[in-house]
Every structure is written in C-alpha cells, then in structure tokens.
Amino acid sequence: xxxxxxxxxxxxxxxxxxxxxxxxxxxxxxxxxxxxxxxxxxxxxxxxxxxxxxxxxxxxxxxxxxxxxxxxxxxxxxxxxxxxxxxxxxxxxxxxxxxxxxxxxxxxxxxxxxxxx
Amino acid sequence: xxxxxxxxxxxxxxxxxxxxxxxxxxxxxxxxxxxxxxxxxxxxxxxxxxxxxxxxxxxxxxxxxxxxxxxxxxxxxxxxxxxxxxxxxxxxxxxxxxxxxxxxxxxxxxxxxx
Numbered sequence: 001x002x003x004x005x006x007x008x009x010x011x012x013x014x015x016x017x018x019x020x021x022x023x024x025x026x027x028x029x030x031x032x033x034x035x036x037x038x039x040x041x042x043x044x045x046x047x048x049x050x051x052x053x054x055x056x057x058x059x060x061x062x063x064x065x066x067x068x069x070x071x072x073x074x075x076x077x078x079x080x081x082x083x084x085x086x087x088x089x090x091x092x093x094x095x096x097x098x099x100x101x102x103x104x105x106x107x108x109x110x111x112x113x114x115x116x117x
Numbered sequence: 118x119x120x121x122x123x124x125x126x127x128x129x130x131x132x133x134x135x136x137x138x139x140x141x142x143x144x145x146x147x148x149x150x151x152x153x154x155x156x157x158x159x160x161x162x163x164x165x166x167x168x169x170x171x172x173x174x175x176x177x178x179x180x181x182x183x184x185x186x187x188x189x190x191x192x193x194x195x196x197x198x199x200x201x202x203x204x205x206x207x208x209x210x211x212x213x214x215x216x217x218x219x220x221x222x223x224x225x226x227x228x229x230x231x
Contacts, residue, residue, distance in 0.1 A: 033218070043162070043208060045218035056218055089160055093219075103150035103169075103212045106219055108162035 002026045004109035005015050006092050010051045012115045021112045023092030026092045032068065033093040033106060036060070043091065049075065050112055081114045119144045121209050123222035130199045131230050137184070138194040138225045140209030142231045146170075149213045151192040153183065156206040156224070165207075168192060 005024045013019050025032050034046040047057045049067055064076045075094075079086055090113075093106040120143040130136035142151065152228040153165040168176045168183045184193040192211075198201055206226050210219040 035219075042223045043210075043218070043219075043221040048218060058218070091162060093162075103214050103217065105152065105164050105167055106212075107149075107164060108154070110159075110161040113160070 004092055004094055004107050006090075006112050007021075008112060009022070009110065010113045012117065015116055016081050019079050019082055019114065021090050021092075021114070023075045023077070023109055024073050025092065025094030026096070026107060027073070027074055029094035029096045029107075031055075031095045031097070031104075031106075032067075032069070033095075034077045035084055035091045035093065035108075036088040037091065038088045039109075046077070060064035081116075082114075084116050087114055087116045118214070119146075119211060121177060121211055121220050122221035123225050124207055125225045126223070127226045127228070129228050129230055130196075130203075135195060135197045136199055136227065138179055138196070138207050138209075138227065139193045140194065140222060142190050142192060142209075142211050142221045144190075144211065144213065146213040149211055150184070151183070152210040152212070152219065153192075153204075154208045154210060156208060158205070162208070167192070174189040183185070196227075201229050201231060203227060204229045 007022045022095045032049040037043045060073045064080045089111045091111045092109040095104040095106045122141045149170045151168045155163045166178045166181045168185045180197045182195045206224045208224045209222040212219045
C-alpha cells in the first residue's frame with residue numbers, strides 16, 4: 001500500500017542553523033501539506049501546496065519557513081534559522097483530488113522529530 | 118472559524134468492550150469532512166475513518182464507526198471490541214474542502230485494560 005515517507009526520522013540541530021525536512025508524498029497525490037505537533041499538544045497546520053505553489057499557510061509559517069517541490073517526488077520544508085520553539089514533530093501529508101468529494105483524506109507520513117538545542 | 122473540541126483528555130476501557138470518544142465541531146461551512154486519526158506512542162498519524170457532512174449514513178470501517186449527529190455538530194468515534202493495540206491518542210479533525218488545512222482537536226488518550 002502506498003505511503004508517505006519522511007526523512008530523517010529524527011533531526012537534532014543547534015539554534016540558528018538551517019534544517020531541511022524531506023517528504024515523499026504518495027505518487028498520484030496532488031495536494032501536499034506540512035503540520036507540526038509540539039510535544040503533548042495538538043497537530044497544527046503550517047502550509048498546503050498545490051500546483052507548485054502555496055495554497056494556504058498559517059500564522060506559524062513565517063519568513064523563516066519555506067517549502068519546495070524540487071522534483072516530481074520530493075516535498076521539502078526548510079527552516080532557515082531554527083529557534084528553540086521550533087522543536088516539534090513535523091508531519092508531511094498528501095491527499096488526492098477526487099471528483100465529487102467534499103474533501104479528501106490526508107495521509108500522513110511517520111513524522112520527523114526536530115530537536116533544537 | 119473552525120473549531121474541534123475533544124473534551125475527554127483520557128479514557129480507559131476494558132479489553133473487548135466498546136468505547137466512545139467524543140468530538141464536537143464548530144463551522145459555518147455547509148459542506149465539510151470529518152476524520153479520526155490514531156496516534157500510537159511511536160508517533161505516526163494513522164487515518165481511521167471519514168464522514169462527509171452530506172453523508173446520511175454513519176461511516177463504518179471494521180471495528181470503527183462514526184456516530185455523526187449533524188444537528189448537534191458531533192462526530193463521535195465508536196471502537197467496538199477494544200484490543201490492547203487500540204491504546205493510543207485519538208484525534209478528531211475537520212476540513213471544509215480538499216486542499217484546505219485540517220483542524221485538529223486536542224486528542225483523547227485511550228488506554229485499553231486487559
């Protein structure tokens with residue numbers, strides 16, 4: 001069964017460093033998302049991406065964040081200068097378009113646990 | 118504005134018993150989708166079940182069913198015949214449309230007791 005994959009599973013970085021989190025969405029999906037979950041808290045939306053551009057972003061997704069689909073399979077989240085409060089689990093998700101559906105299931109990857117020291 | 122509320126931070130259920138996890142939502146959209154996800158201690162988010170706002174029948178997926186009461190804006194998850202492997206966090210989520218963000222509740226931690 002196709003699944004969303006994410007690398008690395010765990011990333012440790014120093015405050016102020018840049019990190020790139022990588023995701024490979026399910027191959028026939030067209031909508032891609034990043035969410036984060038601070039330890040013990042609920043999942044929060046960061047950004048959605050469709051047709052090679054951001055379609056929606058939250059207040060969390062400030063100038064320090066960027067997303068890119070550099071090729072036909074990868075979807076990346078870059079944090080330019082990490083802060084302590086960026087420590088969280090970052091989930092990538094993807095969903096297929098389905099004619100007639102109100103909304104489609106978002107399938108989540110296993111997450112990347114980012115620790116900023 | 119969209120809001121999802123899960124009022125049960127923790128629940129316990131005896132193995133083989135059924136359990137209901139509560140979820141209420143608030144939205145001004147006429148059409149939307151409701152979802153439940155399971156998050157085991159390993160951290161991944163596993164899709165369980167979906168209900169569209171126009172679906173007249175309650176959704177079922179194996180041991181999972183969604184008790185959808187549109188007038189009350191509730192979408193409770195019912196797990197029948199609980200198993201030890203059901204112990205996890207359960208999140209309710211809502212989205213108005215494909216391509217839009219999911220709004221998540223704060224989750225319910227379910228513990229299945231042998």
